[in-house]
Amino acid sequence: MAGWRDRAVCVGGEPEIFFPSEPSHPNAYAVARAVCAQCPVRAECFNAAASAEGGRAADYRYGMWGGLTPEERASRHRAARKAETP
Numbered sequence: 001m002a003g004w005r006d007r008a009v010c011v012g013g014e015p016e017i018f019f020p021s022e023p024s025h026p027n028a029y030a031v032a033r034a035v036c037a038q039c040p041v042r043a044e045c046f047n048a049a050a051s052a053e054g055g056r057a058a059d060y061r062y063g064m065w066g067g068l069t070p071e072e073r074a075s076r077h078r079a080a081r082k083a084e085t086p
């Protein structure tokens with residue numbers, strides 16, 4: 001049975017694009033962001049990353065997933081937690 005990963009546009013691509021060796025460089029994720037913007041399974045990819053990463057700090061998240069950098073995913077997580085707090 002085909003899963004969402006079978007429809008990912010990054011399959012077979014250069015890993016360095018999504019897992020840059022210098023992630024703090026201002027343009028480290030520029031190409032990955034452009035690729036992810038064209039991907040039909042961005043939501044599924046993000047959800048998988050969110051599930052795997054849980055509440056980790058940005059320093060403990062790696063690579064571009066769902067079109068978001070580690071910092072962006074950590075920020076999303078914090079915002080979601082804040083929204084859940086009564």
Ligand code: SF4
Nearest residue numbers: 008010036039045066
């Ligand atoms: S959203 Fe980006 S990282 Fe995720 S599967 Fe699509 S191209 Fe790959």
